Amino acid sequence: MENKAFIGIDLGGTNMRAALVNTSGSILEQIKVSTEISQGAEQATENLLEMCRRLMERAASGQLQVEAIGMGVAGKIDPQNNVVVFSPNLPAMDNFPLGVRMEEALRIPVTMENDANVYGLGENWVGSAQDLNNWVGLTLGTGVGGALIFNNRLWQGDKLGFSAEVGHLVVEPHGLPCTCGSQGCLETLSSGRALMEGVEEAVKKGKLVGGKLFELWQKDRLTAQEIYFCAKEGDSTSLELFRRMGWALGIAISNMFMLLGIRHAIIGGGVSASWDLFIDPLMKTLQTTNRFLNAEQMTVRKSLLGDDAALLGAARLAWDCQWG
Amino acid sequence: MENKAFIGIDLGGTNMRAALVNTSGSILEQIKVSTEISQGAEQATENLLEMCRRLMERAASGQLQVEAIGMGVAGKIDPQNNVVVFSPNLPAMDNFPLGVRMEEALRIPVTMENDANVYGLGENWVGSAQDLNNWVGLTLGTGVGGALIFNNRLWQGDKLGFSAEVGHLVVEPHGLPCTCGSQGCLETLSSGRALMEGVEEAVKKGKLVGGKLFELWQKDRLTAQEIYFCAKEGDSTSLELFRRMGWALGIAISNMFMLLGIRHAIIGGGVSASWDLFIDPLMKTLQTTNRFLNAEQMTVRKSLLGDDAALLGAARLAWDCQWG
Numbered sequence: 001m002e003n004k005a006f007i008g009i010d011l012g013g014t015n016m017r018a019a020l021v022n023t024s025g026s027i028l029e030q031i032k033v034s035t036e037i038s039q040g041a042e043q044a045t046e047n048l049l050e051m052c053r054r055l056m057e058r059a060a061s062g063q064l065q066v067e068a069i070g071m072g073v074a075g076k077i078d079p080q081n082n083v084v085v086f087s088p089n090l091p092a093m094d095n096f097p098l099g100v101r102m103e104e105a106l107r108i109p110v111t112m113e114n115d116a117n118v119y120g121l122g123e124n125w126v127g128s129a130q131d132l133n134n135w136v137g138l139t140l141g142t143g144v145g146g147a148l149i150f151n152n153r154l155w156q157g158d159k160l161g162f163s164a165e166v167g168h169l170v171v172e173p174h175g176l177p178c179t180c181g182s183q184g185c186l187e188t189l190s191s192g193r194a195l196m197e198g199v200e201e202a203v204k205k206g207k208l209v210g211g212k213l214f215e216l217w218q219k220d221r222l223t224a225q226e227i228y229f230c231a232k233e234g235d236s237t238s239l240e241l242f243r244r245m246g247w248a249l250g251i252a253i254s255n256m257f258m259l260l261g262i263r264h265a266i267i268g269g270g271v272s273a274s275w276d277l278f279i280d281p282l283m284k285t286l287q288t289t290n291r292f293l294n295a296e297q298m299t300v301r302k303s304l305l306g307d308d309a310a311l312l313g314a315a316r317l318a319w320d321c322q323w324g
Numbered sequence: 325m326e327n328k329a330f331i332g333i334d335l336g337g338t339n340m341r342a343a344l345v346n347t348s349g350s351i352l353e354q355i356k357v358s359t360e361i362s363q364g365a366e367q368a369t370e371n372l373l374e375m376c377r378r379l380m381e382r383a384a385s386g387q388l389q390v391e392a393i394g395m396g397v398a399g400k401i402d403p404q405n406n407v408v409v410f411s412p413n414l415p416a417m418d419n420f421p422l423g424v425r426m427e428e429a430l431r432i433p434v435t436m437e438n439d440a441n442v443y444g445l446g447e448n449w450v451g452s453a454q455d456l457n458n459w460v461g462l463t464l465g466t467g468v469g470g471a472l473i474f475n476n477r478l479w480q481g482d483k484l485g486f487s488a489e490v491g492h493l494v495v496e497p498h499g500l501p502c503t504c505g506s507q508g509c510l511e512t513l514s515s516g517r518a519l520m521e522g523v524e525e526a527v528k529k530g531k532l533v534g535g536k537l538f539e540l541w542q543k544d545r546l547t548a549q550e551i552y553f554c555a556k557e558g559d560s561t562s563l564e565l566f567r568r569m570g571w572a573l574g575i576a577i578s579n580m581f582m583l584l585g586i587r588h589a590i591i592g593g594g595v596s597a598s599w600d601l602f603i604d605p606l607m608k609t610l611q612t613t614n615r616f617l618n619a620e621q622m623t624v625r626k627s628l629l630g631d632d633a634a635l636l637g638a639a640r641l642a643w644d645c646q647w648g
Contacts, residue, residue, distance in 0.1 A: 157585025181615040261481025
């Protein structure tokens with residue numbers, strides 16, 4: 001296996017990154033360019049191919065053979081037909097046979113998956129979950145994504161184009177409307193968007209009428225990170241939003257442990273940087289809700305790999321598809 | 325395989341049943357006796373052994389060899405150590421090494437599992453799920469049990485002694501207290517006990533002051549079945565309880581489909597006999613909650629095997645443990 005390598009790609013709405021990864025899970029080289037999806041799917045594919053060719057040359061110069069390419073894409077993927085079904089952040093890619101086109105051009109296998117699933121594969125391989133067999137992953141970003149790893153493999157269910165849609169687990173059936181069309185989904189309580197909308201709601205209700213958080217809102221400069229900073233300075237509206245985030249995560253994780261008979265969760269994604277503000281209410285809720293496990297049996301860990309989780313996981317996806 | 329057979333046992337608080345099952349999933353002979361757990365675990369074990377010996381003789385007379393015994397037990401089981409950890413219906417069995425004792429006496433492998441899991445194995449083998457690979461099972465009885473079948477096998481998670489505890493998925497986080505110590509579990513809304521307590525609650529609140537249902541309550545003759553009959557006669561309190569049952573099942577099943585990327589559920593257990601009263605609100609809730617699947621993709625089926633599901637599933641458990 002020493003002379004084999006894989007390319008992992010993380011295709012997002014803003015940037016696309018590609019990495020040459022060896023079988024030990026080390027990134028040998030990585031390239032990042034802006035996605036510029038506005039130039040169309042064809043141009044984006046050309047840019048991706050150019051990155052892959054450069055990494056394949058780099059591999060060859062080190063006596064490595066790129067066996068396959070794995071790709072994490074933000075959106076709904078049809079892995080069997082290698083097609084991006086629907087991607088809110090990459091609208092030009094909808095129904096585009098990205099994987100097929102790349103395979104034709106590069107003549108090596110290309111596999112695609114949802115970006116949260118690929119994050120799970122990365123953490124499982126060389127991240128927080130190296131010692132675990134069964135666990136659930138959550139990614140807290142604008143929305144909430146998820147990954148299920150069973151017996152050290154990515155769980156894909158009936159291969160319907162989605163699985164581990166943790167963000168759309170209903171936590172409060174009579175709760176806030178969700179972008180998916182349902183109500184009270186985890187994503188309406190525990191995402192970057194939930195934080196932003198929570199501030200908006202506080203302003204509308206007249207509960208937030210002044211102070212730094214209000215000013216940020218007024219100047220349209222609100223971000224999840226700014227809300228975090230306000231909370232750290234003691235702002236009560238912000239603190240309550242992170243408490244709610246932790247509470248909802250606790251209910252959802254309890255339900256997943258109860259259903260699956262497992263006891264480990266890993267949380268990643270940009271908004272997981274606010275860990276210190278949501279982990280206490282999360283653990284408290286988890287322990288009072290899940291009565292089948294003792295407190296010390298349940299672990300909730302932070303992602304170790306950050307942004308590299310998706311790159312490494314995409315490479316691992318390519319490997320798993322090659323070597324089953 | 326033609327000369328091989330298995331014994332499946334369904335050990336409940338009231339009765340224990342044992343069946344000789346061939347490799348086609350046919351019951352060749354079955355025996356039912358009352359459990360009489362009040363006489364102690366030793367006596368119950370003796371009775372179980374006597375049933376097994378009779379079935380083994382029956383097998384021998386038909387040139388069949390009993391390879392192994394599988395047992396479904398209402399309660400928390402430690403399958404690895406063959407011990408009943410905790411059983412509310414069989415209190416004398418708590419921490420009793422039932423499987424170990426039976427193996428010593430009969431000198432063939434004995435495997436135990438939770439009764440809902442064993443029901444899942446039965447339906448998967450020769451019941452409603454024969455054509456499915458991935459599905460979730462729910463048993464509606466006094467409480468709500470569950471089973472997860474992934475890739476045609478029983479999912480046991482991290483082998484913590486529980487899995488598919490569907491009854492303790494939180495549906496309404498601020499809802500009714502559950503026997504498990506949490507709040508708003510599915511079991512508080514969709515079980516036989518939930519029906520009984522719902523009537524009790526209606527009386528307490530002065531919403532139910534007369535009529536057949538009130539009289540049954542007054543005479544302490546209320547059962548889930550009687551509540552069903554009242555609903556069929558148009559009683560509004562009863563009808564509302566079955567509507568609530570269906571609604572909560574719809575939320576829970578939607579969450580499970582969303583998390584697992586699957587689309588099939590099977591409902592069994594005694595209270596599933598009230599199918600006609602809860603299936604419409606269930607399907608309506610499922611379809612409005614799960615926006616990742618079209619209505620026609622999602623199926624919720626009724627158990628086919630009734631009481632025999634556990635016997636057949638227990639035999640299948642024995643087989644699976646023997647032949648991996």
